[in-house]
Every structure is written in structure tokens, then in C-alpha cells.
Amino acid sequence: xxxxxxxxxxxxxxxxxxxxxxxxxxxxxxxxxxxxxxxxxxxxxxxxxxxxxxxxxxxxxxxxxxxxxxxxxxxxxxxxxxxxxxxxxxxxxxxxxxxxxxxxxxxxxxxxxxxxxxxxxxxxxxxxxxxxxxxxxxxxxxxxxxxxxxxxxxxxxxxxxxxxxxxxxxxxxxxxxxxxxxxxxxxxxxxxxxxxxxxxxxxxxxxxxxxxxxxxxxxxxxxxxxxxxxxxxxxxxxxxxxxxxxxxxxxxxxxxxxxxxxxxxxxxxxxxxxxxxxxxxx
Amino acid sequence: xxxxxxxxxxxxxxxxxxxxxxxxxxxxxxxxxxxxxxxxxxxxxxxxxxxxxxxxxxxxxxxxxxxxxxxxxxxxxxxxxxxxxxxxxxxxxxxxxxxxxxxxxxxxxxxxxxxxxxxxxxxxxxxxxxxxxxxxxxxxxxxxxxxxxxxxxxxxxxxxxxxxxxxxxxxxxxxxxxxxxxxxxxxxxxxxxxxxxxxxxxxxxxxxxxxxxxxxxxxxxxxxxxxxxxxxxxxxxxxxxxxxxxxxxxxxxxxxxxxxxxxxxxxxxxxxxxxxxxxxxxxxxxxxxxxxxxxxxxxxxxxxxxxxxxxxxxxxxxxxxxxxxxxxxxxxxxxxxxxxxxxxxxxxxxxxxxxxxxxxxxxxxxxxxxxxxxxxxxxxxxxxxxxxxxxxxxxxxxxxxxxxxxxxxxxxxxxxxxxxxxxxxxxxxxxxxxxxxxxxxxxxxxxxxxxxx
Numbered sequence: 001x002x003x004x005x006x007x008x009x010x011x012x013x014x015x016x017x018x019x020x021x022x023x024x025x026x027x028x029x030x031x032x033x034x035x036x037x038x039x040x041x042x043x044x045x046x047x048x049x050x051x052x053x054x055x056x057x058x059x060x061x062x063x064x065x066x067x068x069x070x071x072x073x074x075x076x077x078x079x080x081x082x083x084x085x086x087x088x089x090x091x092x093x094x095x096x097x098x099x100x101x102x103x104x105x106x107x108x109x110x111x112x113x114x115x116x117x118x119x120x121x122x123x124x125x126x127x128x129x130x131x132x133x134x135x136x137x138x139x140x141x142x143x144x145x146x147x148x149x150x151x152x153x154x155x156x157x158x159x160x161x162x163x164x165x166x167x168x169x170x171x172x173x174x175x176x177x178x179x180x181x182x183x184x185x186x187x188x189x190x191x192x193x194x195x196x197x198x199x200x201x202x203x204x205x206x207x208x209x210x211x212x213x214x215x216x217x218x219x220x221x222x223x224x225x226x227x228x229x230x231x232x233x234x235x236x237x238x239x240x241x242x243x244x245x246x247x248x249x250x251x252x253x254x255x256x257x258x259x260x261x262x263x264x265x266x267x268x269x270x271x272x273x274x275x276x277x278x279x280x281x282x
Numbered sequence: 283x284x285x286x287x288x289x290x291x292x293x294x295x296x297x298x299x300x301x302x303x304x305x306x307x308x309x310x311x312x313x314x315x316x317x318x319x320x321x322x323x324x325x326x327x328x329x330x331x332x333x334x335x336x337x338x339x340x341x342x343x344x345x346x347x348x349x350x351x352x353x354x355x356x357x358x359x360x361x362x363x364x365x366x367x368x369x370x371x372x373x374x375x376x377x378x379x380x381x382x383x384x385x386x387x388x389x390x391x392x393x394x395x396x397x398x399x400x401x402x403x404x405x406x407x408x409x410x411x412x413x414x415x416x417x418x419x420x421x422x423x424x425x426x427x428x429x430x431x432x433x434x435x436x437x438x439x440x441x442x443x444x445x446x447x448x449x450x451x452x453x454x455x456x457x458x459x460x461x462x463x464x465x466x467x468x469x470x471x472x473x474x475x476x477x478x479x480x481x482x483x484x485x486x487x488x489x490x491x492x493x494x495x496x497x498x499x500x501x502x503x504x505x506x507x508x509x510x511x512x513x514x515x516x517x518x519x520x521x522x523x524x525x526x527x528x529x530x531x532x533x534x535x536x537x538x539x540x541x542x543x544x545x546x547x548x549x550x551x552x553x554x555x556x557x558x559x560x561x562x563x564x565x566x567x568x569x570x571x572x573x574x575x576x577x578x579x580x581x582x583x584x585x586x587x588x589x590x591x592x593x594x595x596x597x598x599x600x601x602x603x604x605x606x607x608x609x610x611x612x613x614x615x616x617x618x619x620x621x622x623x624x625x626x627x628x629x630x631x632x633x634x635x636x637x638x639x640x641x642x643x644x645x646x647x648x649x650x651x652x653x654x655x656x657x658x659x660x661x662x663x664x665x666x667x668x669x670x671x672x673x674x675x676x677x678x679x680x681x682x683x684x685x686x687x688x689x690x691x692x693x694x695x696x697x698x699x700x701x702x703x704x705x706x707x708x709x710x711x712x713x714x715x716x717x718x719x720x721x722x723x724x725x726x727x728x729x730x731x732x733x734x735x
Contacts, residue, residue, distance in 0.1 A: 025337070049467035073476045099476045106470050110330065111526045120466050123478035129459055172473075 017170075023087035026051050026180040026211045032081030034064070034071050043235045044068030045081070050228055052209045054202050056216040056242075059232035060255050063236055065215040066102070069182045069234065071164055085180060095124060098178030100169050102185055108158050114168045115153035118143055121175030143174040146204075146271065148197045181205065181212045188217060190223045199225055222246055297451045298546035303464050310435045310615060313443030314545035314560060317499050317537045320450035322537025323457050324491045325512030326519060326530045330468040331488060335395070336380060338509040339402045340489075341496045343379025344372035345409025345505050348430050349416060356419075357622060365442050365501075372497035379405050379585065381403045406505070407610035433504030433557025442501070449498045453491055457530060465526055502545070503557035514564040536571075540564035595633045596642065598623045603643055603652040604660035604709055613649035669704040 027049040034042040042064040049055055057065045068261075070076045074084045074090050085093045098121070118140040119132045126136060144153050147167040157165060168184060173181055186198050202212050202225065216222060222229055222242060229246045231237040232253040237248040298307055328337055351371025355364065373529060379401050386397040413427060429437070457464065466474045467484045475481050492512065499508040515537035519529045544560030573581050604617040620630030634650060637643040642656035 044476065048728055070472075075475055094476065097476075099473060101472045103472065105472060107330075110469050111463065111520065111524050111529050112469060113525070116526075117469070120473060123466055124460060126462070128463070130462075132462065155409075158524075261702075273513050 025049055025087075026053065026085060027213065028084045028087070029068075029072065030082045030084075032068075032083060033079045034067055034076055035079045040079070041234065042071065042078075044145045045228060045232075045236055047236060049211055049213060051211055053211060053227040054203055054206050054224040055211070055213045055228045055230065056222050057124040057213065057230045057232055058216055058219060058222060058254070059237075060247075063254075065232055065235040065270050066184050068230075069099075069184055069213070069215060073097070073182060090167065095176075096171040096179045098176040099215040100173045100181065100183040100186055103162065103169060104186065105184075108160075110157065110166055112157060113154050114144060114149060114157055114160060114164075114171075115140055115202050117157060117168050118153075118171045118175050122172060124176065140171070140175050143171040145166070146174055146200060147171045148193075154265055161191070163190040167191050167194055167197055172202065181210065183212065185215050185217055187214075187221075187233060219251065294550050294570060295547065298549055299543065306436075307546070309323075309440050309443045310438045310549060311542050311545045313438050313446045314435060314502055314556075315542040316446040316450040317495075317502060318444065318515070318537035318541025318560070318564075319534045320446070321454040321495045321499060321511035322494050322515035322519075322535070323530055324453050324488075324535040325514075325516040325537070326526075327457065327464050327468060327488055328492050329516040329520075330484075330514055330526075332356075333489070333492065335510070336383060336489070337396050337492050337496065337512050338729035339379050339383055339398045339405075340376040340493055341505055342407035342409075343382075344379070344493075344497050344500055345406055345430065346369035346412050347373070347375030347409075347497075348500065349409055349412030349649075350375070350425070352416060352427060352526070353412075362490045365445055368434075368501070369494075369497050372500055373493050374411075375405065376493040376497055377490070379690045380493065396675075409505070429504070430500050431504050431506060432555050433502050433560075435502045435508065435548060435556035437664075438502060439568045446498055449494060454534070456487065456491060458489065460484070460713070461527075461530075485488045503560055504555075507557045507561045510561040510564060511541065514561070514568050515540065516567040518564075518571040521571040524577075534568050536548055540567050592633075592636060595623070595625075595629075596637055596640070599637050599650065600652065600656060600660035600663050604657060604664065613651040614648070615652050616645060616648050618687060619650060631632040672727060 025048045027047070029045050029047040030040055032045040032151075033040060045068065057068060059065050067076065071078050083090065090097070097279070098185045115137065119136060121143070122132065122140060122155050126132060141150070141153055144150055147170050149164060149167055149171065150161065152164065157168065160168065166188075169188060170183075173183070187195055190198070197200060202214075205212055205228075214226070216226070223246065226242055229239060229242050231245065231250050232238045233256075237254045238245045240246075290414075298598065325337075328334060347369055348368050351367045354371075355367050360367070382401045382405075383397045386392055386400065387394045392400070402431035416427060463479060463484055465472075466477075466479065467481060467488070471481055474484070495512065496508050498720075499511050503511060515533040516529070518536050519532035522532055523529050523544065540563040541560050542561035545556060547563070548554040548556040569581065573579055576582055581719070599619060602614055602622060605614075616634055617627075617631055619634075620623075620627065623630075625633065634645055637656070638645065641653055642659055644651050644653060668683075
């Protein structure tokens with residue numbers, strides 16, 4: 001694994017000292033600032049992603065987690081700063097980068113089948129005007145099988161459950177055959193079977209040497225699922241391997257006062273009053 | 283034209299629809315059909331891209347362009363009311379209207395619906411003023427200009443129909459060539475941008491097609507109604523299919539048929555406004571689709587709902603009958619079943635009558651007794667229920683105390699295929715993990731199902 005820097009906000013940083021390993025890092029962010037109007041959402045973010053690992057972006061609502069992904073993918077124009085992938089700008093390497101947007105970002109009543117959606121992951125490869133050929137359809141079908149939906153390819157997407165829809169999105173990203181994936185809350189509101197299927201896919205991707213960066217909302221499962229973490233609240237509060245950066249102190253600094261609520265929940269859980277997960281109905 | 287017909291003449295209508303009503307009518311109907319085809323095909327994408335309202339703005343915004351083009355044409359000593367200059371003028375201000383909506387929402391805090399209402403009314407107002415100025419000029423050539431508001435097909439010439447055919451060809455060609463790109467654009471713009479597609483250009487191409495089709499439809503259908511050509515066929519086609527590759531040609535066909543029929547009907551009497559007749563015919567297609575389409579139509583939806591409710595009611599009867607009085611599968615009072623399910627007396631009678639008709643139960647002196655078939659059916663239902671319970675406990679990690687209520691509803695939607703899958707996945711651990719509650723009932727159900735399988 002690459003040398004990890006643990007930067008804290010406000011730590012001194014000289015402008016000329018760009019990380020020398022940025023060419024091997026799948027994602028290097030330098031001094032990225034994004035603002036909606038005059039309100040900054042991300043402030044001076046610096047980060048180098050270790051290759052071949054599963055990375056969680058964790059932070060409270062409005063911390064800029066999705067914004068970080070969208071800015072990295074060029075979907076937002078940053079106020080300043082630079083994002084590079086393997087030392088090159090996004091436009092040169094977009095074929096190697098996959099994206100899973102939030103599930104709610106599309107109309108699931110759209111008249112396409114699950115397989116049609118997965119095939120969209122290959123449009124970039126297919127290029128202008130040409131149809132989706134048999135080879136591409138087969139590749140897409142294989143990706144559907146990888147998320148356990150091999151037999152639902154012909155089903156219209158509105159007739160899939162929420163978890164299945166999320167898996168279709170994951171399969172679509174797989175169909176892009178990327179080396180770096182951005183996923184925006186892939187675990188949000190999915191059932192247990194889908195959560196397991198997604199975790200399996202993430203681990204398989206890691207074992208193939210690919211890097212996955214997920215916006216993740218569930219602090220409880222970060223340790224179990226991810227290797228590295230970015231604690232984000234407008235700025236990067238801490239980043240690095242989960243074992244080092246994902247500490248109570250850093251979480252406290254990321255969530256501010258709101259973590260006390262999590263603490264209370266954690267203690268209640270330790271006493272066995274609340275089921276760990278999926279116990280919302282109780 | 284067959285002359286003024288005050289009364290409706292079916293023979294004339296049949297002649298018109300079968301292209302035997304004279305050359306002029308044929309030209310008009312063919313032109314309208316081409317227009318309907320173009321509008322249907324483009325409209326399917328416009329609707330899925332959420333552009334229906336914007337299309338309405340565009341159509342109203344074309345009016346000042348029509349007026350301006352007319353004035354320029356007359357000033358240059360031309361005829362004024364000729365197809366191509368008017369089309370160009372209409373496209374220009376139509377596009378301007380669309381851009382104005384975008385500009386207003388981008389730079390100000392006015393929301394898009396308000397921006398659309400604003401642009402639509404201002405442009406239409408400008409157009410109306412321009413037209414009345416033209417009327418006041420008294421050039422003598424402005425006669426047909428007012429028909430742009432309500433539409434009139436009678437003035438369509440053979441050249442116009444040919445040009446409409448060319449536009450239809452263009453629209454179909456663009457849609458066929460960019461089908462994949464438009465599908466991605468309409469479904470997920472973020473992915474399209476991340477993959478590097480020129481989203482603004484594709485959006486522009488789609489809006490461009492919308493503008494051209496609307497402008498071309500103005501003379502025939504009029505500013506007020508032309509948007510219906512785009513929206514109605516697409517809406518109707520959506521009822522028939524879940525596949526974009528089917529919906530697009532269907533919408534084109536529906537638009538073609540509606541416009542053709544509408545033009546035919548309106549040709550029967552000069553007093554009938556062509557635009558309105560076309561829109562009414564399209565509306566008829568829509569209503570038929572909404573009611574009669576096999577999978578998504580209201581009729582089918584109603585029928586499925588009724589069948590599901592009936593099945594749920596039957597399942598209740600079967601459970602009540604097999605649980606019987608104190609576990610022995612004896613007769614149960616009909617009133618007790620109805621009471622437990624919250625049914626009215628009449629509904630209970632109806633449900634029981636249905637159960638009798640299906641050969642599942644017998645009623646004697648107010649008591650319900652399951653037939654052999656009813657008992658095996660009941661075993662199946664209860665086995666489904668049991669599988670669900672186990673499924674929920676094991677997979678959804680729900681508190682077991684909550685399972686019963688949820689399962690009671692969900693068992694009704696369990697299909698045979700799911701049941702088989704559950705059986706396979708659960709059979710390995712089955713003996714150990716039977717829920718404590720109602721264990722006897724569980725055993726009975728399992729044996730029962732084993733007997734009927």
C-alpha cells in the first residue's frame with residue numbers, strides 16, 4: 001500500500017510539494033474547493049487514494065460527500081483545485097472510471113429493462129451511433145449475474161425492488177470495467193441480501209486490484225467493509241487506513257455534537273437494548 | 283374537396299379515410315400523417331426527458347416568429363404566407379423561448395414552472411400583437427395568418443405535404459441514429475456526462491427536433507394545440523409497452539393514425555377546425571389506450587386488483603376453514619369468518635359463494651366446511667405463510683414478533699417460483715428452526731403440502 005499521509009485541517013502544507021506518488025494513485029485531489037453560489041461546500045480538500053482498496057467517505061449530512069464525488073467526475077465545476085487520476089486529467093482516463101449515482105437520481109419508471117440499464121455502462125466503449133452488439137449484451141448479462149440478478153435481465157426496472165435496483169446500478173458500473181469506482185451511497189436503504197451482494201462485489205473488485213470509493217452513511221459498518229476512510233465535513237478531518245484514521249476522536253470532530261447521539265445508541269447496543277442493524281421496526 | 287357538408291356523411295368519411303376523396307383531401311391527409319409521425323417519434327423522447335411543458339412553451343413562442351417572418355416576406359415583395367420562411371421564423375422564436383426559460387431559471391431565483399408560464403405568456407402576447415398589427419396593415423395577403431392560432435389544413439399544398447414528409451424522415455433518421463444516445467440522455471444524464479457524452483449538444487438536438495416539429499405543425503394544428511401532437515401519442519404508447527424500442531415506433535404510429543383520421547374528418551366540412559379534430563382523434567387513441575391496454579391500462583389494473591383481493595379473501599376462508607374450531611378441521615360458522623376478517627355480511631356471502639364455485643368449500647346451515655381440494659389448497663397457503671415467516675426471520679433480520687403481521691399480507695403475493703426458491707434455501711436448516719408459535723399448525727401445513735406436492 002502507498003505511503004499514507006494523515007493530514008489534518010489547518011496543518012501547514014507547502015504549495016510546491018505535490019505528492020510524488022500521484023502518478024500511481026488512482027485519485028489525487030489537490031486543493032479542491034467547491035462552492036454553490038457563495039457558500040463553500042468543500043474547502044481545500046487534499047487527498048491521495050491508495051490503489052486497490054475500498055475507501056469510505058464518511059461525514060454528516062451536507063458535509064459535501066456527494067459533492068466530492070461529483071466534482072472529481074467533472075459533473076461540477078470546482079471553484080479551484082485539481083483532480084487527477086493516475087496523474088492524468090479525467091478527460092483522458094474516463095474509460096477507466098466507473099460511477100454509481102444515488103438510486104433516487106433517476107426515474108425508475110423509465111421504459112427500459114434491467115439489462116438495458118446495465119448495457120448503458122458500456123455505451124462509452126461502444127461509441128457514437130453503433131448499436132449495442134451481442135458481445136456487449138453478453139458482458140452486461142454476466143455483470144447482472146455477478147450481483148445475483150442473472151435471471152431478471154428482461155424485467156422492466158420499475159418491477160424490481162429497491163435493493164434489486166441498486167444492484168442493477170452496481171452491475172452497470174461493473175459493465176464499465178473500470179479500475180476506479182465512485183459509488184454514492186450504494187448501501188442506502190437496501191435489504192440485507194443486497195447489502196451482502198454489494199459487499200461481495202466490492203471485495204472481488206479489491207482482489208482484482210481495483211479501487212472503490214463509496215459515500216457511506218452507516219458509521220457502524222465502516223470497519224467491517226472498508227480499508228480506508230475519508231472523514232469529511234467540508235474539509236477532510238482525517239483520512240487513512242480505517243485502523244488509524246477511524247478513531248472516536250476523529251469521528252467526534254467530524255460529526256461535532258451530533259456524535260453524542262451515536263454514542264448513546266452505541267452504548268445502548270452494547271447493553272443489548274437495540275438490535276445492531278435492520279432493527280428499525282422494533 | 284367534396285363541397286360543404288352540413289350533415290355528417292359516413293360514406294364521405296369512409297371515402298376520405300381510404301384516400302378516395304379527391305386529390306386535395308389526399309394531400310392534406312398525407313401531410314397530416316407525416317406530421318403526426320414526426321411528432322410522435324420525437325414526442326416519446328421529449329416526454330421521457332420531461333420536456334412536455336417546455337414543448338408547450340416552444341409552441342406558443344413560435345407565434346411572434348410567424349408574424350415577423352410574414353412581415354419580412356411581404357416587405358420583400360413575396361407572398362408572405364409560404365411554408366419555409368414561416369417555418370424558419372417560427373423555429374427561431376420557438377428556440378428563443380426555450381433558451382429564455384433556461385436563462386431565467388439559471389440566473390434568477392424564479393423556478394422553472396414559473397419561468398415557463400412567464401415565457402409562454404409573454405411570447406404569445408407578443409405574437410398576438412404582431413398578428414393584429416399585420417391585420418391592420420391591410421396588405422391583402424394576411425388572410426390565412428389567423429389560422430395559425432387554431433390551425434387549418436385546407437390550405438395545405440402538395441409542396442407543404444412533401445416538406446412535412448421530409449421533416450418526418452429527418453426526425454425518424456435522427457431518432458434511429460441517436461437512439462442509444464437519447465436513451466442514455468433521458469434516463470441518466472449524470473452517467474452520460476461522466477462517460478463524456480456531449481450532453482448539452484444531445485439535449486440541444488432533442489429540443490431542436492421538438493422545435494422543428496412544432497413549427498411545422500403550426501399551419502395545420504395551430505399554436506394552441508400543436509403540443510398535443512407531441513405529448514398525446516407518447517402518453518398513449520406508454521400504456522402499451524415497457525420498452526423504449528417499442529414505445530417510440532408506437533408513438534409514431536399513433537400520431538400518424540390520429541393526425542390522418544383527424545384531417546380526414548375535418549375535410550368533410552370546412553367549418554370543422556382541423557387542429558381540434560386531429561387533437562380529438564389523438565385524444566380518442568389515448569383514452570382507448572388508457573382503458574384497454576393489456577398490461578398497464580386501467581381495465582387491466584382494475585382486473586388485477588379485483589383478482590388479488592378475491593384471492594386474499596379466499597386465502598382467509600381457507601385458513602379459517604382449516605384451522606377450524608380448536609385445531610380440528612371441522613366446520614366453522616360463516617359469520618365467524620366474516621367477523622374475523624372485518625367483512626360485511628354481503629361480502630362474506632359473496633366470498634363464500636366464490637369459494638363454493640371454485641370447489642374449495644361447502645356451506646351447510648351457516649357453517650363452512652372445506653372440501654378435500656380446499657384442504658390441500660389451505661395447506662399450500664399456510665405453507666407459503668410459514669416459508670415467509672422463516673424467510674423474514676432469517677434474512678431480513680426483523681424481530682420475530684413482527685413477522686406474523688407482515689407475513690399475513692405478503693403470503694398473498696408469493697409466487698410459486700419464489701416458494702420453490704425458499705424451500706430449497708430453507709430445507710437444510712428446516713427441522714431445527716421452526717418458529718415456536720403455532721408449531722402444531724406448522725406441522726399440519728407441512729404434511730398437508732407434502733401430500734399434495
